[in-house]
Amino acid sequence: MEIIVYLIPVALGLGALGLAGFLWSVNSDQYDDLDGAAHRILDDEDKPL
Amino acid sequence: MTEAALSGSAGCPSGLEPPSQSVGGDYSPFVQNKGALKSLTLSVRGAKCGGCLSKIENAVGGVPGVEHVRMNLSNGKLNVAWQGATSANTIVDRVTSLGYGVSAYSEDGSEASAKREERALLISMGVAAFALANIMLLSVSVWGGHGEMGSDTRMALYAISGLIALPVLVFSGRHFFQSAWSALKHGHANMDVPISLALTLAFGVSVWETLAAGDHAYFDASVMLLFFLLIGRFLDARLRRQAHAAAHDLAALQNRSVNRLASDDSVESVRADEVRRGDTILLAAGERAVIDIKIAAGTSTVDESLVTGESLPRLIQTGETLYAGTVNLDQPITGEALGSTSDSLLADIAQMLEAGEQKRARYRQIADKAVALYVPFVNTTAAITLIAWLLLGAGVRDAIMVAVATLIITCPCALALAAPVAQVVASGRLFRKGIYLRSGDALERFAEIDHLVFDKTGTLTLGIPTLVSSHGAELEKAASLARASRHPLSRALVETVGAGPVASEIKEMPGLGVEGVIDGKAYRLGSAEWVGVSAVQASDGPTLWFAGDDQEAIQFRFRDQLQSDAADVFADLKQDGLGLEILSGDTEQAVKAVADQIGVSTWHAQVSPQDKVDRLRDLAAADKKVLMVGDGLNDAGALAMAHASLAPGGAMDVSQSASDAVYAGGLSSIVTVLNTARRTKRVMLQNFGLAAAYNMIAVPIAVTGNVTPLIAAIAMSASSLIVTLNALRMNWGRS
The missing domain is CATH 3.40.1110.10 (Calcium-transporting ATPase, cytoplasmic domain N)
Structure with a gap:
């Protein structure tokens, strides 16, 4: 059972990583334009000849 | 060749929106300078799909000097930053030539603070979710290892849970603690008082249990409670902000520039909010006055239909006062800006608005009534439980545990979600139909309406004459x-x-x-x-x-033609058994003609703004729940006075801000609003019923001391889920 001494910190660390990612995404306006982002990924920037 | 011609058609290529017209005028006063970089934010109407995004961004990006262009499809804001001599109007022209409507956008203070609040709630929610997931991980181990897990291991897992929960409760729970504290300071209790109590007690008892090597700790329950409550709070905040932003956008259509005469008679173009009292304003032919002015020179005819409801133009001369909303028709005139002097029409209307707002603030929402019943119920139940267990000879520790478990399990997750979820779903539906709610509680007032009062010019009619001979x-x-x-x-x-x-x-x-x-x-x-x-x-x-x-x-x-869907809409409204009435500032003949066409027998012509307010007060005194629909400055007082009010998208901004909702479509929007509101109210009542039923089941289990942290976790999440799913049902049914 000593393994949980490592596993719990690892689990918490991964969770914290996720939280950090979430905080970053909120603070860098990632949720401001949900509709636009959905369309932008489909936008092909190559111009036809 | 223009960009529009290149892409084949004007406006949204998906055909979701027709090309729209732009508000003319000079946009340079709205440009912000940051060093050499100039930036401008525009509100773009008619952009609905990905094609619009690339069309607009590519076109504006092609303007010489443009360094940054980003279009937000969700709220229609276009941000442009550029260097060099390019004028703001060139950029605006480029967008309008594509077939999109454009107006200048300036963020107001309340919007910025609403956005900050929403973001703070989102972050709190994220932090609570992180804590909940990790504490659950540990809790599930404790539940799963029941009987096999050593007491030391269990205590260690509880200790870790507590260490995660404490900072999260302080950080994410601050929204509730602050609100509860300020309510208590003023000597009354709100929903946040029992919430704060439950959070604090659940945590306190769990710490005690952990230190005493007890069986049950409620760290998971307290954080879960926090998470669900924050969802409700966040939805509510987002709904309010979106409603506000949509209304602000419509008002921005009138956010025009003003031509101000400098002392050397040169004309400069400035934003309307930069004009000070006493400035000399030049009002060109065809221009709409955005502030009240006293005419200093010139004679012209003006269209005051938005101000007085009178559909025919009037001759005005030096010395007369022109109110904001008036359109100057034929000769340029100069005048002195009045600002908001106490004798102006706007000041009178502002007073009427205030009276209406006060009346509305006294309206009690269903949720308020539920909380008023709920708070004493929960607190009394917990207190009685504590005393009863002590009297029955239980130890102090056991009695407190049972009482706290009762407080936790009855805590209002479902109650806190019941109203906001239903309102969010309903306002989303209305939003897609071009109806912008300004507040969530308006839906409840719309649902109670039994009498409708209409303004004529611009509301029932198009507001513009058409040749009939x-x-x-x-x-x-x-x-x-x-x-x-x-x-x-x-x-x-x-x-x-x-x-x-x-x-x-x-x-x-x-x-x-x-x-x-x-x-x-x-x-x-x-x-x-x-x-x-x-x-x-x-x-x-x-x-x-x-x-x-x-x-x-x-x-x-000529005739001021009826809105095309008026006949159908009035047939529908009559079928619903609603009282119908017209109050107009226009002449008796004109009002009668319209009333006859749509079959309304109660109408009043040539009424002043004060008459309208008085009439609404009479109706309210007769215990009628009145819905006022109007667009003019002369309707603003009546709109604020009514039980609920609607304004068309072309209305004066004063009227829009006095209304509960603004609609962009035709009169059929009124029927949609009423139907959706009634349905929302039904769903909300069902939700409160479900929350009550949940408590009926949970309370007996809790007071008899049968609640474990596992049962608490399941019960709380199940009740929240049921309430949410019930609200989402509105999206599945008939449209």
């Missing part, structure tokens, strides 16, 4: 005079005839008409006396007379 060749000649005039009747003539030649030697006489020469012969188009007709028979609408050297005087008759 038929003519032959004279019409062509009259149109060539009319083409030189901005008078609404002239515009209506030209609308019927179309483009064509303009007569020569045109002279426009304010308040009288137009005269000009066609093929060497002189003609006049205007009022009866002016063209030389003495005996005039009465007409139920505005008229124009046309006469000339070889022409007998003939009469053109």
Whole structure:
């Protein structure tokens, strides 16, 4: 059972990583334009000849 | 070739939105300078799909000097930053040439703070979710290892849970603690008081249990409670902000620039909010006044339909006051800006608005009533449980544990979600139909409506006259005079005839008409006396007379046409058994004609703004729940006074801000609003019923001491889920 001494910190660390990612995404306006982002990924920037 | 021609069509390529018109004017006062970089934020209307995004961004990106362009499809904001001599109007022209409507956007203070609040709640929610997931991980181990797990291991897992929970409760729970504290300071209790109590006690008891090596710790339950409550709080905040932003956007359509005369008589273009009292303003022909002015020089005719409801233009002279919303029709005039002096119409209306707001603040929402019943119920139940267990001989520790478990399990997750979830779903539906709610609680008031009061001009009618009499060749000649005039009747003539030649030697006489020469012969188009007709028979609408050297005087008759869907909408409303009434500032004949067409028997003509307010007060005294629908400045007081109110998208911004919702579509939006509101109210009542039923089951289990942290976790999440799913049901049913 000593393994949980490592596993719990690892689990918490991964969770914290996720939280950090979430905080970053909120603070860098990632949720401001949900509709636009959905369309932008489909936008092909190559111009036809 | 323009960009629009290149892409084949104007406006949204998906066809979701027709091309829209732009508000003209000068956009340079809205540019912000950051060093050499200039930036401008525009509100773009009509952009609905990914094609619009790339069309607009590519077109604006192609303007020389543009360094950054980003379009937000969700709220229609276009951010442009550029360097060099390019003018803001070039950028605006580029977007309008694509077929999109544009207006300048300036963020107001309340919007920025609402956005900060929403973001703070989102972050708190994220932090609570992180804590919940990790504590659950540990809790599931404890539940799963029951009987096998050693007490030391369990204590270690509880200790870790507590260490995660403490900072999270302080950080994410601050929204509730602060609100509860400020309510208690003022000597009353709100929903946040029992919430704060439950959070604090659950945590406190769990710490105690952990230290005493007890069986049950409620760290998971307290954080879960926090998470669900934050979801409700976040949805509520987002709904309020979106509603506010949508209304602000519509108001921005009128966010125009003003031509101010400097002391050396040069004209500068400034934002309306930069104008100070006493400034000299130049109002060009065709321009709408955005602030009240006192005319210093010039004579002209003005269209005051938005201010007074009167559909025909009026002649104005030096010394008279022009109110914001008035359109100057034919001659440029200069005037002195009045700002908000106490004797202005706007100040009177502001007072009426205030009276209405106070009345509305007293409205008690269903959720408020539920909380008023709920708070004493929960606290009393917990207290009785504690005392009863002590009296029955239980230890102090056991009695407290049971009481706290009761408090936790009855805590209002479902109650906190019941109203906001239903309101969010409903306002989303309305939003997609072009109806912008300004507050969530308005839905409850809409649901109670039994009497509707309408303004006429611009609400029931289009607000612009149309030619209704038929003519032959004279019409062509009259149109060539009319083409030189901005008078609404002239515009209506030209609308019927179309483009064509303009007569020569045109002279426009304010308040009288137009005269000009066609093929060497002189003609006049205007009022009866002016063209030389003495005996005039009465007409139920505005008229124009046309006469000339070889022409007998003939009469053109006009009507302010009804909105196209008016007949159907009124048939529907009558079927619903709702009281219908028209209150208009227009003449008796005009109002009667409209009332007859739509079959409304109660109508009042030539009523002043104060009369409208008085009438609404009478109706309220007769215990009627009135829905006021109106667009003009003269309706603003009545809109604020009514039980609920609606304004069309073209309304004055004062009227829009006095209303509970603004609709962009036709009159059928009224039926949609009423139906959706009634349905939302039903769903909300169901939700409160479900929350109550949940408590009926949970409370007996809790007070008898049978609740474990596992049961608490399952019960809380199940009740929240059920309430949410019930609200989402509105999206599945008939549309």
